Amino acid sequence: MPLVFTLAFRNLIHDRLRLVATVIGIVFSIVLVMVQMGLYLGFGRMVTTMIDHASADLWIVSTGTKSFEDPSLLDTRQRGRALAVEGVADAIPVVIGFADWRMPSGSSTPVFVVGSDLRAGGLAPWNIVEGRLEALSTPNAVAVDRSYFGRLGISGLGARAEIRQQSVRVAAVTSGIRSFTTTPYVFMDLDRARAHTGVPSSKTTYLLVHVAQGADVDDVRARLTTMLSGVEVLTPDEFRDRSRAFWLFGTGAGAALFAGALLGAVVGTVIVAQTLYSSTKDHLNEFATLRAIGSSRRYIYKVIICQALLSAVIGFGLAALVGALVVHLTAASALPIVITPTLSVSLFLLTVLMCVISAVAAIMKVTRIDPAMVFTR
């Protein structure tokens, strides 16, 4: 084992209380950053969940549409024009909108209606755990997520309720389709969705374009943009980015999460810097001895940075365990914390960076060390 590492490690464990303080500082800081960024990713994933699960090569949306939940409407005549464009195999209408769900008990709650031509492969519910997708074509059939049974005042498959004074029946139950707005999604056939949201047959919210086999998506998009007026033609990625930008930054939620993460990183850096500085001060005599026996400054910096990195590894290891627990506990919540491999690697790099920056104050202290002090102590 390199002696620099041994020295750094022994310096760290020499004062266990300080090591504990350093590690707690890192763990708190990284868990805070992890939760904030995990919420950011979870939120980002939830706001695009409908776009992610729609079978569309392109989305035709009303000009200026900010997110999937935007209720701006298109003229259905645009569908005919789109179908006339070379390379377009289909353009499936989707209708969305808020509606009032009246429970059998008489009380009501808002729901978010999502309707499309399910036979054409529009925006159908996924993760169906009870019932069948085909059942949604039967009269009054809707699909809801089981996590909202309580909110909707129903007990499961076959339950009945009303939307806009029209009877609905739960014909399919999904799992894990949660809304970040906490308003339950209710999937149904296109015509029923129009009836429940009041969107006339001359209007639609979106057109999901399927590109013909062999056609180039970019070319089709260019032709659609030329042929259609008053609309935007977006790729799924563009629509996702737009939705995320609106919900995360247009509302300030993302900025708040980032601010929290930044605060966590700053607090962590300050705590580690403080403990590392005081550890260096305590070992100043040893660093002066190192300098006296001829060590280069670089060698001493290596010892300090090694201490910082060791703290980072220990702190991150514990923070990762806490993070895994948090992910597990929030998995079924309205807003799950998502930690991706990229986020994990980024957090580790952040921990390392934080600890190395923290070492700067200690290094500054050592830079000014006078090796001759060994003769007077």
Added chain:
Amino acid sequence: MTDVVMEAVNIAKVLGSGPAQVRALKGVNLTLRGGELTLLMGPSGSGKTTLLSILGCMLTPTEGTVHVRGACVSGKDSETLAKLRRDQIGFVFQSYHLFPTLTALDNVRLALDVRDDRNGNARMRAREALTKVGLAHKTASYPRQLSGGEQQRVAIARAIVGNPSVILADEPTAALDSENGQAIMTLLAESAKDAERGVLVVTHDPRLLPYADRIIHIEDGNIVREQSRDGTQKLREILERA
């Protein structure tokens, strides 16, 4: 005649500034030769530590030059001086300055490690150095598990392991009893038998006189007397008078 391993020419050092200014050294000339153990003696405040710091390339003189193995060290930056220390000078301090978190072996290895000497035999050389000072059986001991005399022996092993041209020892026996003090001086005198190495020991202790090949007496920043082994008796008298 043996080689000159270190030479200080007309060294002056002013410490402090303004009314608190003190002229700690006033034109000191000193030569250390290979194969010699030199004692530097003098009362407190005579400039011994200042001179040792300058010879150890840790303090820059106000005037004068220091030569190590013929090379002038004046005007060199701190990193060059650090390299010079690790390559040419071994130090033994009054309070040992061992690393409490490292074993005796690692404390000695450290002197090689700072020289980037980390090959397979670095550990073996550190072990040999500890064997030379009679601590082959204490390699895994931490400083707190060693007596004062043993700690100072580890410090000597650390000083000699890099085979330096000069060993500078600052009051190496001051914290030790007579028996351990003699053992330490025997080791330093043994080190000085190498014709390529000079040893300078700063001390107040007249019991160390028999170990000296030369004795230099410093007072008020001036070298007032220098005697070779032949004049030891005369030096005792000088010391008694002082």
